[in-house]
Amino acid sequence: MLPLQEEPGLNPMNSNALAPAVGPDDEGALVGAAKAGDVSAFEALIARYERKIFRLAMNITQNREDAEDVMQEAFLKSYQHLGEFQGNSRFYTWLVRIAVNQALMKLRKRRPNQFSLDEAVETEEDVMPRELEDWGPSPEQRYAQTELQQILGQVIAELDPGFRVVFQLRDVDELSTEDTAEALGLSVPAVKSRLLRARLKLRQKLNRYFRREEPA
């Protein structure tokens, strides 16, 4: 174990502590610097991804306290294991995998008899969409940003966790199908099947908010 060199303190109130040591768009350089012991580079990575990781954790756990724990553990574990990161994928993808593992552990701990991602959530239910209504060109513009966020959060929370997490990783965090499968320990066909069902279920649930209003 090698001690880190010159570790500047993290002041929770000091946003300057998060200033990136290298260019803002160069994730690889930040990771390289962090691996070499530059804590400020790691802080810049945290600043870049904390909102996304928190949203991911909230969407999976549906619990703010758990989501905070997940986010903290994900960043700490990624720091502790940074030396093992080979750079074969994006750092963010690697970080997401860590966060997903932490979040799933939380869920299983909280609901040991209710939650298992491995169990088939697939059913023979008919996936044929009903509620076929036009939403108009920009349905989301009907709502203020905060209200829209509430709707999206509420609707995704209604999904079964096994669908929610797949949708979150594939469509919100934009992981590939293969990376999603690896992160969740699922087969590629299982990810594809759940993604289709998740998309269709969300579409149906959003329909009640976004369908074009009938003219008076």
Place this chain on the structure above:
Amino acid sequence: MNCRNVVKELSNYLDEALDQTLKASIEQHLTNCEDCRLVVDTTRKTIQIYCNAEPLPLPEDTRIRLREALEKRLHRPRP
């Protein structure tokens, strides 16, 4: 191509992961089937709406607790 097959291939179609023949076959069906057009359109919008939604700012107390936790742990030697 029928409606059931369009739904079955919907994700692959939206992700542009279909071969040209199947894609053309779906698009041919879509020109004649308003129901499937609505499903494709509203499912695509569903993905876009979630994808475009900016994550909310981290609550300030959450950010402070994160910084405090990291402050404490980052000062330990990394394995």
